[in-house]
Amino acid sequence: MIYTVTLNPSIDYIVRLDQVQVGSVNRMDSDDKFAGGKGINVSRVLKRLDIPNTAAGFIGGFTGKFITDTLADEAIETRFVQVAEDTRINVKIKADQETEINGTGPTVEPAQLEELKAILSSLTAEDTVVFAGSSAKNLGNVIYKDLIALTRQTGAQVVCDFEGQPLIDSLDYQPLLVKPNNHELGAIFGVKLDSLEQIEKYARELLAKGAQNVIISMAGDGALLVTSEGAYFAKPIKGTVKNSVGAGDSMVAGFTGEFVKSKDAVEAFKWGVACGTATTFSDDLATAEFIKETYEKVEVEKR
Template identity: 75%
Template sequence: MIYTVTLNPSIDYIVRIDKVTIGSVNRMDSDDKFVGGKGINVSRVLKTLGYDNTATGFIGGFTGNFLEDGLIEAGIKADFIHVDQDTRINVKIKADQETEINGPGPQISNQQLAELEGLLGQLSADDTVVFAGSAPSSLGNTVYKRLISLVKEAGAQVVCDFEGQTLLDALIYQPLLVKPNNHELEAIFGVELAGVADVERYARQILTMGAQNVIISMAGDGALLVTPDAAYFAKPIKGTVKNSVGAGDSMVAGFTGEFVKTADPIEALKWGVACGTATAFSDDLAELDFIKETYHKVEVEKL
């Protein structure tokens, strides 16, 4: 079973408007409300691809109920720890420029954290756990060290979709996959990347630090998968970007689902790129037909 862990999920309130004028009343053209959070996005795309999975983490209040109901309606098993305060609401303003206003998230007690640890401690070598996104401020991202260690002790594989120091801290646990983008890779090593060769060089350093596979997403410039055996470049696919928010999560879902099923890194990369690209070209997370259409456009070359 694939599990996704979202410690600080959200309702994503999408607002569409031509232009935001500060200090004035702005009337939106349209809006949508989606269950959100990086791990939950991974769960949604996994389910779209036909992979059963369980979403866990912390939820609370009427917003938490909305989130849980949405996952169940989508056919995703929800096994969350319920907390005292409301799950946060994140506002995504899609105007002439994209703007996000993200809530802080609820307070998590030691008892509630222990409940999640109990759930994760029951996993086995047949399971893969995707950890994604930031933790609530009451926990801090260092909590991932405890949770990932617990999952590895149970024998399960882990996928870690983090940034910066949180990503670096996770590498000692030999994650199946990490997926920084090129800008995050630059920030980690304090360098400027001049091309694909540079990207591969520093991605290989991530491998030597513990990761089993590294995907570097480069937005409109394609994506690079580096494994212990080889490097594979997925060429960019042309289209109009509508939704950059969930593209990375979709890529993680596509890669993880296929790799868990087949252990084929090239096919996993192709499905990851297809999912990420299709979502980038969609208003919300991509639908299956569009993902399949995009998959047939993915071109991968070995470097």
């Protein structure tokens, strides 16, 4: 079973209008509300690919109920730990410029953290856990190291989709996949990456430090997979960019879902690229039909 862990989920409230007049009353043209959070996005895409999974993490209040109701409507199993405060709302204003206002999220009490640890402790070597996104405000991202260590003790695999020190710390536990983008990769090593050769060089550093597979996403310039067997470049696919939210999460879902089935990293990479690209060209997370259509356009070459 694939589990996703979202420590600080959200309702993503998307507001559309032509222009924002600061200090005045603004009227929107349209709006949408989605169950958000990186791990939740992974769960939703996995389900669209008919891959069973369970979403876990912390949830609370009427906003948390919106998320659990949404996932129930999509037939996604959940094992959330209830917290006292409301799950956060992230506001995304799409006007002549795109602006985001992100909530801080609820406090997680020690007993609630222990509940999540108990869930992770019950897993087996047949399971894979995707840890993604920022942590609850009072736990800090350092909590990931404890949760990953606990999960690996069960024999389960881990996929780590976050940046900075938590990603570096995760390498001690041989994650199945890490997926920084090219800018995040450069920040880890304190360098500016100007070429594919440089990106591959530093991706191999992550491999040497413990990662089993490394994907570097490069937005409109394609993506790079580095494994112990070689490096593989996915050419960018042309299309109209509609949505940057959830594209990376979709890539993680595509890779993880396929790898768990086939254990073929290159084929999993192709599905990851298809999912990420399809979401980029969609208003929301991509549909299964569009993902499969996009998969046919994926071109991967070994370097």
